[in-house]
Amino acid sequence: xxxxxxxxxxxxxxxxxxxxxxxxxxxxxxxxxxxxxxxxxxxxxxxxxxxxxxxxxxxxxxxxxxxxxxxxxxxxxxxxxxxxxxxxxxxxxxxxxxxxxxxxxxxxxxxx
Amino acid sequence: xxxxxxxxxxxxxxxxxxxxxxxxxxxxxxxxxxxxxxxxxxxxxxxxxxxxxxxxxxxxxxxxxxxxxxxxxxxxxxxxxxxxxxxxxxxxxxxxxxxxxxxxxxxxxxxxxxx
Numbered sequence: 001x002x003x004x005x006x007x008x009x010x011x012x013x014x015x016x017x018x019x020x021x022x023x024x025x026x027x028x029x030x031x032x033x034x035x036x037x038x039x040x041x042x043x044x045x046x047x048x049x050x051x052x053x054x055x056x057x058x059x060x061x062x063x064x065x066x067x068x069x070x071x072x073x074x075x076x077x078x079x080x081x082x083x084x085x086x087x088x089x090x091x092x093x094x095x096x097x098x099x100x101x102x103x104x105x106x107x108x109x110x111x112x
Numbered sequence: 113x114x115x116x117x118x119x120x121x122x123x124x125x126x127x128x129x130x131x132x133x134x135x136x137x138x139x140x141x142x143x144x145x146x147x148x149x150x151x152x153x154x155x156x157x158x159x160x161x162x163x164x165x166x167x168x169x170x171x172x173x174x175x176x177x178x179x180x181x182x183x184x185x186x187x188x189x190x191x192x193x194x195x196x197x198x199x200x201x202x203x204x205x206x207x208x209x210x211x212x213x214x215x216x217x218x219x220x221x222x223x224x225x226x227x
Contacts, residue, residue, distance in 0.1 A: 032212045034215050041220070042221070043116075043204070044155075045218070046214065046216065047215075100216060
C-alpha cells in the first residue's frame with residue numbers, strides 16, 4: 001500500500017542544535033517533494049521544494065535532502081530557535097500537474 | 113495573512129443545521145482546494161476546482177457540497193453533519209501554470225464542531 005511516514009513522536013531539540021526530521025514513503029515515485037510548516041490553529045505554509053533529480057536544497061537555515069533510492073527526505077533546521085517550534089509536513093507531488101499528498105507531520109519543540 | 117481568507121474561523125453547528133464555509137483569494141490563482149484536517153491524520157483532500165470546474169471529488173459524502181462561482185471564491189455547504197465531521201477545514205489555492213514550485217497557499221481554516 002502507499003504510505004508517507006514522518007516521525008510519529010514529537011521531537012524535542014535544544015536551542016542552537018540542528019533539528020532533523022524524516023519523511024519516508026512507500027510505493028510512490030514523486031517527481032517533487034515539498035515541506036510545509038504548520039502552527040497551531042493555522043494552515044500549512046510552504047517552505048521548500050526539491051525535485052527528484054536534486055540531492056539537496058538549501059534556504060537560509062533550512063536544508064532538505066531527497067534520496068529516491070531510499071525513498072526518503074530529510075529536513076534540517078540548523079541553529080534552531082524556539083520560534084522554529086511547529087509541526088512540519090512533508091508532501092509528495094507525483095507529477096507537475098498532480099495534486100499534493102501530505103504526511104501526518106512531525107511536531108518539533110525547540111527548548112530554550 | 114497568506115492571501116487566502118477563510119470565514120468563519122470557528123463554527124459550532126447542530127446535526128440538523130445548514131451552514132456554509134467561505135474561502136476567498138485574490139492571488140490570481142486558478143486552482144482551489146478543500147482539505148479536512150483531523151487530529152493525528154494527514155490532510156485529506158476533499159475537492160479540487162480548476163478554473164471554476166470541479167476536477168476532483170475524493171469520495172466525499174453528499175452532506176458536503178462545494179461551490180465555486182469564480183476563480184476567487186470557494187464555498188463548502190454543510191448540512192446534516194455528523195459529530196465525526198468535526199475538524200479543521202482548510203482552503204488552499206495554487207497557480208497550475210507555475211506547477212509545484214510555490215506550493216499551495218492555505219487559509220487559516222475553519223474549526224468546525226458538530227454537536
